[in-house]
Amino acid sequence: xxxxxxxxxxxxxxxxxxxxxxxxxxxxxxxxxxxxxxxxxxxxxxxxxxxxxxxxxxxxxxxxxxxxxxxxxxxxxxxxxxxxxxxxxxxxxxxxxxxxxxxxxxxxxxxxxxxxxxxxxxxxxxxxxxxxxxxxxxxxxxxxxxxxxxxxxxxxxxxxxxxxxxxxxxxxxxxxxxxxxxxxxxxxxxxxxxxxxxxxxxxxxxxxxxxxxxxxxxxxxxxxxxxxxxxxxxxxxxxxxxxxxxxxxxxxxxxxxxxxxxxxxxxxxxxx
Amino acid sequence: xxxxxxxxxxxxxxxxxxxxxxxxxxxxxxxxxxxxxxxxxxxxxxxxxxxxxxxxxxxxxxxxxxxxxxxxxxxxxxxxxxxxxxxxxxxxxxxxxxxxxxxxxxxxxxxxxxxxxxxxxxxxxxxxxxxxxxxxxxxxxxxxxxxxxxxxxxxxxxxxxxxxxxxxxxxxxxxxxxxxxxxxxxxxxxxxxxxxxxxxxxxxxx
Numbered sequence: 114x115x116x117x118x119x120x121x122x123x124x125x126x127x128x129x130x131x132x133x134x135x136x137x138x139x140x141x142x143x144x145x146x147x148x149x150x151x152x153x154x155x156x157x158x159x160x161x162x163x164x165x166x167x168x169x170x171x172x173x174x175x176x177x178x179x180x181x182x183x184x185x186x187x188x189x190x191x192x193x194x195x196x197x198x199x200x201x202x203x204x205x206x207x208x209x210x211x212x213x214x215x216x217x218x219x220x221x222x223x224x225x226x227x228x229x230x231x232x233x234x235x236x237x238x239x240x241x242x243x244x245x246x247x248x249x250x251x252x253x254x255x256x257x258x259x260x261x262x263x264x265x266x267x268x269x270x271x272x273x274x275x276x277x278x279x280x281x282x283x284x285x286x287x288x289x290x291x292x293x294x295x296x297x298x299x300x301x302x303x304x305x306x307x308x309x310x311x312x313x314x315x316x317x318x319x320x321x322x323x324x325x326x327x328x329x330x331x332x333x334x335x336x337x338x339x340x341x342x343x344x345x346x347x348x349x350x351x352x353x354x355x356x357x358x359x360x361x362x363x364x365x366x367x368x369x370x371x372x373x374x375x376x377x378x379x380x381x382x383x384x385x
Numbered sequence: 386x387x388x389x390x391x392x393x394x395x396x397x398x399x400x401x402x403x404x405x406x407x408x409x410x411x412x413x414x415x416x417x418x419x420x421x422x423x424x425x426x427x428x429x430x431x432x433x434x435x436x437x438x439x440x441x442x443x444x445x446x447x448x449x450x451x452x453x454x455x456x457x458x459x460x461x462x463x464x465x466x467x468x469x470x471x472x473x474x475x476x477x478x479x480x481x482x483x484x485x486x487x488x489x490x491x492x493x494x495x496x497x498x499x500x501x502x503x504x505x506x507x508x509x510x511x512x513x514x515x516x517x518x519x520x521x522x523x524x525x526x527x528x529x530x531x532x533x534x535x536x537x538x539x540x541x542x543x544x545x546x547x548x549x550x551x552x553x554x555x556x557x558x559x560x561x562x563x564x565x566x567x568x569x570x571x572x573x574x575x576x577x578x579x580x581x582x583x584x585x586x587x588x589x590x591x
Contacts, residue, residue, distance in 0.1 A: 131510030131553065132530065169578075174511060174532075200404045205532055205576045222433060225400035227534065227576060249434045250467070252507040252534045296507045296536065325497065327505045350505060380511035380530045382578075 132378045133344055134351035135368060136175040137168040137358050138331055141194060141210070142182050148355055150307035151275065155181065158359050162197045168358065169202040171365040172382040176202065177299070177329070177353050179230065179257075180210030181274055192224040199225030207299075209257055210274075215244050222249060230299050232257040233272040236279055236286070239293055246294025255329070256295035258283055260316055261303045268316055275303040283316070284323050297327045299353065305333025309356050312339055317347035329353050337363065337371045344377055388412045389589060390419070390428045392452075392468075394442040398575075402431045402465070405575035409586050419451045424458055427589060431575075432467025436492060436537070437479035439467050449485060456487055462567035463588055469562065469569030470537060478537055488564045490542035495535070496556060504554040507536040511577075512551040514560050520548045524561070524587045531560075531577035531584065538571065566591070 139161050140147050146161040158164070165176050176198070180191045191208060198206065208221050209230030218229050235242050235256060245254040259275050260268040260283045268283040279286075287298060300320050302313035312333040321328055330349035334340055334357055343349045357363055369379050389406045393399055393415040406413040406429075419428060430452070432439055443449050456462050464472050473484045476492035484492070497506045511530035533551065539559040549561035551572070561584075562569045574585040 131505075131508065131512060131533075134510055172578075196400055199398075199401045201408070203401075203405060203408070203576060203578055203582060205534065205573070219395075223395075223399055225398055225404070227398055227401070227433065227573070247435060248438055250536065252509065252536050253433055297509060325503065325505065326507065327509050350510070381513070382529070 131350070132174075132380045133349075133372065134174040134329075135365060135379065136177050136329060136351050136353040137164070137173045138177045138179065138353040138355040139164055140355065141178055141180045141191060144194070146359070147181065148307060148359055149181075151303060161194055164359065165198045165202050168365065169204055172369065173204060173365055174380055175204055175351070176206045177230070177331075178206065178208040178210070178226075180208075182211070192220055195221065195224035195226055207255055209255070209299075214241065215248060218245050218249070222253070228253050228255050228297065230255040230257040232259060233277075235290065236270065236272050236281065239289065242290055242293035242295055246296065251294050251296030254295050255297045255299050256287070256290040257299040257301070258287060259301050259303050260313070262313065262316070266315065266319060268319075271303055275306075284319060287320060288323055291324065291326055295326065297329065298324055299329045299331060302332035306331070307356055308333050309335030309362075311335060312343045312347070314342055314347045317343055317349050321348035327351065331355075335362075337368065340368060341372065341375050341377070344372070345375070386410070386412045387427070388414050390414045390416045390422065390426055392419070392428060392430045392448065393417055394439070394446055394448070398431065398433055401573075401575045402429060405582060405585055409582060409589070411589070417446055419448065419455060422455075424455070424460055426455075427461040428452075428455065428463070430462070430464045430468035430471070432465060432471070434467055435478055436467065436470060436476040436484070437482040439471050440482055440484060443471070443485075453485060453487065456565060456567045459566045461589075461591070464567070464569040465575070466535065466571065466573060469571055470539065472562070472564070472567065472569050473539055473542075476537065487567060488539075488542065488546050488562055488569070490539050490546070492537045493540045495538050495553070495558070499555045502554075507534060508553050508558070509534045512553060512572075514549045514551055516549040516561075517547065523591070524548070524584055529578075529580040531572040531574065531581055533558075533560075533572045535571060561588075
């Protein structure tokens with residue numbers, strides 16, 4: 114195997130990008146997995162660790178924990194959930210929700226998260242993005258953007274779990290966050306979250322047109338065609354799924370097989 | 386029960402590595418000093434973070450010389466992700482910071498263009514490994530995927546030091562490297578499902 118300047122000596126015919134990642138999104142409140150609609154009307158579903166373990170066994174590519182009440186230092190905090198999850202779940206974990214500063218980020222990474230997703234604190238203090246990227250690397254710094262449609266092809270950034278308007282335009286904020294060192298973007302449509310009514314595919318498409326970093330699309334996925342569309346049409350690199358997995362509409366295998374048949378590259382999963 | 390020493394320098398997903406080691410039936414032992422460890426000790430250097438930060442932490446803790454000595458004396462060593470990258474001579478990540486210099490080659494940004502086509506950096510996701518024939522059977526039995534998350538990669542590495550590569554948009558990325566009895570993984574075996582655990586076990590049992 115000879116490597117010349119990092120390029121393959123032999124050119125291969127197939128354009129190989131990374132496989133599309135299938136992510137289970139687990140929204141947490143205290144010790145519980147919850148799910149709301151448009152971030153409201155939260156319903157308790159069970160123990161997040163049980164769900165994470167089950168998704169791992171079923172072949173999920175990644176796990177995303179979002180702490181909806183940002184109870185980082187209270188009882189049953191996100192760090193405790195992470196420590197428990199990594200004891201039997203051997204796939205990457207991104208964690209976010211209420212991370213305010215570099216100390217919070219350090220704690221969460223030491224508890225077993227591989228990446229952190231930051232929304233509110235990054236909007237309040239954009240320098241935090243650079244601070245995280247400099248200390249832990251860009252690949253670790255996921256900029257989480259909660260977007261609400263305000264007119265055709267225009268979306269506004271919201272913080273505090275969709276409660277606070279910021280007046281920032283999503284595309285401008287994203288561009289700035291990338292310059293500051295964000296390595297991945299988690300884009301959640303507030304309008305679609307929890308509805309299972311389909312994603313905001315124009316939002317994700319607009320994001321992919323300005324983003325040189327990988328995109329995780331979240332919010333609204335209700336069926337297999339929604340997943341295909343957000344990948345093929347909107348060009349997402351990863352899909353975060355909540356309700357359709359939690360309510361057992363599809364298994365991860367069904368999703369994987371469906372995408373494979375549509376010629377979308379997914380991870381080959383070992384059925385141990 | 387065999388003990389696996391994990392260097393804890395404050396910059397890594399220490400819990401994940403610890404859990405993987407426990408799951409494999411070894412006893413994880415967090416250490417911040419390797420002086421006094423028997424020469425047949427197995428040591429893991431994990432790492433999430435930037436190259437310069439990693440190296441300066443190792444310097445502060447006085448680990449640079451002792452890690453080099455351990456490896457030179459045929460000691461067993463496994464660097465993961467940043468831990469692997471730091472085994473090389475230098476990195477362009479922060480003003481050409483010097484690395485441990487155990488393996489010839491340097492760490493540089495993954496090119497984001499190939500034939501006028503732009504692709505995503507960081508490289509985040511599951512890719513297949515191409516494993517050197519001499520190692521393939523002992524390391525992994527199948528062609529399942531492993532998880533990568535990185536913006537930088539090893540360049541100008543002698544083929545003798547490469548055990549496995551992965552292909553990312555026509556770029557061949559060194560995925561497992563070796564020198565003497567030391568190994569480095571660019572991907573995260575502790576985060577690559579049961580396949581990753583298999584690879585971790587084979588690299589620890591070598």
